Amino acid sequence: MAKDKKQPRPKAETPKGFRDYFGADVTERKAMLDAIARVYALHGFDPLETSAVETVEALGKFLPDVDRPNAGVFAWQEEAVPGGGSGDWLALRYDLTAPLARVAAQFRNDLPSPYRRYAMGPVWRNEKPGPGRFRQFYQCDADTVGSASVAADAEICAMLADALEAVGIARGDYVVRINNRKVLNGVLEAAEVREDQADDVLRQIDKFDKVGREGVLSLLTTGRRDDSGAEIEGVGLSEAQAKPVLDFLTAKGGENGATLDNLRAAVGGSTIGAEGVDELSQIAAMLAAMGMNEDRIVIDPAVVRGLGYYTGPVFEAELTFEILDEKGRKRQFGSVAGGGRYDGLVERFTGQKVPATGVSIGVDRLLAALRAKGLTGAEASGPVVVTVMDRDRMGDYQAMAAELRAAGIRAEVYLGNPKNFGNQLKYADKRAAPIAIIQGADEAARGVVQVKDLILGAKIAAEASLDEWKSQPAQTEVARGDLLAEVRRILG
Amino acid sequence: MAKDKKQPRPKAETPKGFRDYFGADVTERKAMLDAIARVYALHGFDPLETSAVETVEALGKFLPDVDRPNAGVFAWQEEAVPGGGSGDWLALRYDLTAPLARVAAQFRNDLPSPYRRYAMGPVWRNEKPGPGRFRQFYQCDADTVGSASVAADAEICAMLADALEAVGIARGDYVVRINNRKVLNGVLEAAEVREDQADDVLRQIDKFDKVGREGVLSLLTTGRRDDSGAEIEGVGLSEAQAKPVLDFLTAKGGENGATLDNLRAAVGGSTIGAEGVDELSQIAAMLAAMGMNEDRIVIDPAVVRGLGYYTGPVFEAELTFEILDEKGRKRQFGSVAGGGRYDGLVERFTGQKVPATGVSIGVDRLLAALRAKGLTGAEASGPVVVTVMDRDRMGDYQAMAAELRAAGIRAEVYLGNPKNFGNQLKYADKRAAPIAIIQGADEAARGVVQVKDLILGAKIAAEASLDEWKSQPAQTEVARGDLLAEVRRILG
Numbered sequence: 001m002a003k004d005k006k007q008p009r010p011k012a013e014t015p016k017g018f019r020d021y022f023g024a025d026v027t028e029r030k031a032m033l034d035a036i037a038r039v040y041a042l043h044g045f046d047p048l049e050t051s052a053v054e055t056v057e058a059l060g061k062f063l064p065d066v067d068r069p070n071a072g073v074f075a076w077q078e079e080a081v082p083g084g085g086s087g088d089w090l091a092l093r094y095d096l097t098a099p100l101a102r103v104a105a106q107f108r109n110d111l112p113s114p115y116r117r118y119a120m121g122p123v124w125r126n127e128k129p130g131p132g133r134f135r136q137f138y139q140c141d142a143d144t145v146g147s148a149s150v151a152a153d154a155e156i157c158a159m160l161a162d163a164l165e166a167v168g169i170a171r172g173d174y175v176v177r178i179n180n181r182k183v184l185n186g187v188l189e190a191a192e193v194r195e196d197q198a199d200d201v202l203r204q205i206d207k208f209d210k211v212g213r214e215g216v217l218s219l220l221t222t223g224r225r226d227d228s229g230a231e232i233e234g235v236g237l238s239e240a241q242a243k244p245v246l247d248f249l250t251a252k253g254g255e256n257g258a259t260l261d262n263l264r265a266a267v268g269g270s271t272i273g274a275e276g277v278d279e280l281s282q283i284a285a286m287l288a289a290m291g292m293n294e295d296r297i298v299i300d301p302a303v304v305r306g307l308g309y310y311t312g313p314v315f316e317a318e319l320t321f322e323i324l325d326e327k328g329r330k331r332q333f334g335s336v337a338g339g340g341r342y343d344g345l346v347e348r349f350t351g352q353k354v355p356a357t358g359v360s361i362g363v364d365r366l367l368a369a370l371r372a373k374g375l376t377g378a379e380a381s382g383p384v385v386v387t388v389m390d391r392d393r394m395g396d397y398q399a400m401a402a403e404l405r406a407a408g409i410r411a412e413v414y415l416g417n418p419k420n421f422g423n424q425l426k427y428a429d430k431r432a433a434p435i436a437i438i439q440g441a442d443e444a445a446r447g448v449v450q451v452k453d454l455i456l457g458a459k460i461a462a463e464a465s466l467d468e469w470k471s472q473p474a475q476t477e478v479a480r481g482d483l484l485a486e487v488r489r490i491l492g
Numbered sequence: 493m494a495k496d497k498k499q500p501r502p503k504a505e506t507p508k509g510f511r512d513y514f515g516a517d518v519t520e521r522k523a524m525l526d527a528i529a530r531v532y533a534l535h536g537f538d539p540l541e542t543s544a545v546e547t548v549e550a551l552g553k554f555l556p557d558v559d560r561p562n563a564g565v566f567a568w569q570e571e572a573v574p575g576g577g578s579g580d581w582l583a584l585r586y587d588l589t590a591p592l593a594r595v596a597a598q599f600r601n602d603l604p605s606p607y608r609r610y611a612m613g614p615v616w617r618n619e620k621p622g623p624g625r626f627r628q629f630y631q632c633d634a635d636t637v638g639s640a641s642v643a644a645d646a647e648i649c650a651m652l653a654d655a656l657e658a659v660g661i662a663r664g665d666y667v668v669r670i671n672n673r674k675v676l677n678g679v680l681e682a683a684e685v686r687e688d689q690a691d692d693v694l695r696q697i698d699k700f701d702k703v704g705r706e707g708v709l710s711l712l713t714t715g716r717r718d719d720s721g722a723e724i725e726g727v728g729l730s731e732a733q734a735k736p737v738l739d740f741l742t743a744k745g746g747e748n749g750a751t752l753d754n755l756r757a758a759v760g761g762s763t764i765g766a767e768g769v770d771e772l773s774q775i776a777a778m779l780a781a782m783g784m785n786e787d788r789i790v791i792d793p794a795v796v797r798g799l800g801y802y803t804g805p806v807f808e809a810e811l812t813f814e815i816l817d818e819k820g821r822k823r824q825f826g827s828v829a830g831g832g833r834y835d836g837l838v839e840r841f842t843g844q845k846v847p848a849t850g851v852s853i854g855v856d857r858l859l860a861a862l863r864a865k866g867l868t869g870a871e872a873s874g875p876v877v878v879t880v881m882d883r884d885r886m887g888d889y890q891a892m893a894a895e896l897r898a899a900g901i902r903a904e905v906y907l908g909n910p911k912n913f914g915n916q917l918k919y920a921d922k923r924a925a926p927i928a929i930i931q932g933a934d935e936a937a938r939g940v941v942q943v944k945d946l947i948l949g950a951k952i953a954a955e956a957s958l959d960e961w962k963s964q965p966a967q968t969e970v971a972r973g974d975l976l977a978e979v980r981r982i983l984g
Contacts, residue, residue: 012597044904105504289887395781412536
């Protein structure tokens with residue numbers, strides 16, 4: 001007879017690459033997303049929350065995120081049960097765009113057209129986790145589906161600028177930059193770059209940030225030697241072909257008008273190029289009409305991220321203030337959002353091309369930026385802790401906490417074993433409590449409470465002499481009826 | 493040679509049992525959960541957002557939800573890749589309690605003790621979908637881990653009552669009822685019910701709501717014939733054994749004091765029973781001290797849901813107002829939240845018993861209740877739609893929308909093909925727009941705009957005569973500079 005084997009204890013561990021969010025991690029992100037949602041709603045965008053699970057078939061392969069090209073999905077097969085599971089392969093969504101495509105096709109007869117929607121929520125990627133790279137993370141998208149007008153692109157850019165200010169980024173600390181894939185196509189056409197070379201060109205100009213004008217010139221023509229001494233093959237363009245591409249990348253002038261003139265020159269006689277420049281020109285005019293000055297949103301052909309994926313206007317929001325990197329060097333904070341115009345969103349499902357444009361905010365990056373600027377944390381303060389001196393008088397302590405809460409003050413009664421008072425103060429410390437309330441039998445008999453200012457107390461403990469410390473100015477005795485007033489006084 | 497086969501188009505469908513949430517579905521639930529979160533935070537509870545994915549090992553089988561006893565999980569095996577996937581089985585969380593157990597064990601040295609946390613988010617169940625039964629749904633939990641004190645239970649009940657009022661349920665429209673598993677244990681002990689009969693007794697008293705005192709008496713003793721004529725076997729207790737059980741179920745008196753007296757009688761000389769009654773008595777005293785009257789929270793031994801799962805105090809929140817069911821009959825809305833005290837939460841992981849108590853609000857049910865009472869929907873109004881008469885003047889239209897938004901009014905420009913003006917008004921209708929703004933070349937030249945009150949317009953269209961309709965009082969021409977003032981006037 002087989003004996004029951006005792007099950008070993010399970011490990012209490014988050015799966016590799018996943019994490020939990022505690023307290024302020026949750027509230028700070030929520031406050032940021034709430035502020036963004038208010039801006040999106042004000043612009044007529046409606047929230048959409050799709051299911052986390054999609055059929056693998058509907059999900060397809062549509063990853064726009066060039067940073068994670070090999071990202072896989074978490075997928076499993078349903079049991080095929082009559083009346084139950086379908087035998088379909090299901091998967092967790094890897095972004096918020098693929099579900100939008102499915103929704104736009106599935107509900108095309110019910111949704112308004114154009115359909116403006118925003119979505120915020122977790123997505124999952126089955127890929128190798130690394131430092132700061134998790135397998136579940138938040139995305140925050142806004143898209144307009146069904147409008148071919150560049151007015152939709154202009155609106156998205158304006159909304160993005162407003163959203164950054166709404167979360168606390170000051171004007172001058174960010175810039176939204178706009179480019180256009182059609183202009184690049186025009187430049188390639190003007191330079192007589194062969195179609196089979198286009199992808200290589202895109203790959204090389206993507207390095208413009210790192211290697212500069214001369215570096216890209218080498219990469220587009222005969223190749224170059226990188227810092228490690230390795231030979232990198234060039235695309236094989238002539239210098240004459242490479243020139244308009246470089247002129248495009250460096251076309252930014254002192255203001256949009258000058259930039260547009262430079263772009264017109266770069267695209268030569270190309271029809272698609274002229275169309276792209278016209279689009280940028282219209283966008284610039286619309287932004288001006290909306291009161292969006294060039295210190296907030298500017299045309300900048302050096303924006304190359306996403307040019308390979310998007311089909312028309314491309315945008316990127318950058319934070320321009322400096323932070324210290326892990327090595328203590330100053331650097332610009334950099335990109336926190338990107339987007340552009342894309343086709344084929346719904347086409348996979350219906351065969352019909354539906355124009356769409358949208359933006360995705362990097363939730364973790366933007367939150368990190370707010371933290372770096374000290375723009376979060378107001379909500380993170382701990383509760384007033386009512387300590388327990390006499391466990392038979394829990395009702396009295398709970399009444400104190402209830403009174404504080406009724407006045408809108410975060411408060412709780414210590415609920416652990418009250419025997420060791422030191423543990424109660426350690427608990428209050430761990431809770432980041434600003435105040436502890438103390439009432440023993442003696443105080444209760446005299447109708448008073450002790451109110452301990454823990455923030456002042458910590459300051460005194462760190463700075464004061466023994467005599468000063470003994471005089472305990474951080475602790476006050478007040479009449480029970482004055483408890484709320486005293487707490488209010490300390491909290492300021 | 494194999495020819496490339498054209499891939500068939502994927503179906504644009506939500507997987508079976510999953511759904512999407514649009515617009516007000518999202519904002520109304522969010523507003524409700526935000527209000528609840530504010531109450532929880534005020535009580536010193538901190539948010540916790542665990543990853544959606546857990547190892548199957550950590551998740552275990554711990555389903556407290558007696559309504560869904562056969563619920564499975566969505567699970568898959570990781571690829572075992574050196575430095576990458578672990579070969580572990582992973583699964584989507586099926587509730588918020590199992591992840592809390594894992595977190596409480598994993599972070600036991602870092603978390604404050606007691607640890608008060610709330611959690612809100614989707615959970616997933618791999619079970620047969622049905623009408624109103626989805627495979628992804630929201631839960632909203634609050635738990636205190638590490639406190640053996642019934643003060644923690646009292647606090648949870650008080651917080652639950654406050655949360656119901658915070659979302660808009662009026663005092664008198666709800667009641668939180670408290671029972672205690674220990675009292676039932678005492679009753680069973682007093683009645684000399686054998687241990688192997690206890691589960692059967694629990695199963696039968698669970699039917700008290702449906703079959704009443706006489707029905708349960710039969711079920712506990714010799715059995716009964718149900719409405720269909722089928723014979724149901726009894727537990728086999730004597731009438732003398734069944735009596736204290738029935739006395740327990742019907743122990744509720746005119747006020748808590750009387751109920752406690754009845755319970756003391758029902759448990760006879762049982763020690764565990766006396767302990768249970770004492771706990772209820774302490775909870776009643778604490779609630780009174782917090783100013784929680786018995787019209788909000790009351791001791792009621794007829795609460796039997798969850799008695800099989802919980803180990804001490806058990807609570808349930810019921811909405812007492814009547815709604816019409818699908819057959820047009822009046823019935824009480826019923827339960828929207830439940831909880832209680834449980835052991836063994838962390839024990840699976842560490843071997844240590846950690847006492848815990850908590851409550852779970854049925855998010856979908858509570859939201860349905862708010863809708864039934866007309867307590868949602870304020871946020872659901874559509875944007876002002878600025879129509880496009882002249883596509884060369886998009887900047888002008890966008891400036892109008894920007895001006896309204898700067899004043900906090902939701903507004904958007906029509907971004908579809910502007911050729912057919914009727915389509916624009918149909919679009920505004922689909923968007924539930926309260927106002928449409930119209931400015932053609934003629935109006936632009938005269939410096940005016942037409943402001944169309946769509947809500948009044950719809951009313952007139954439904955009620956007015958042709959002459960009245962022709963006079964179009966729902967449309968006003970104002971100077972461009974008065975646009976904002978006129979929109980404000982109409983929106984009231």
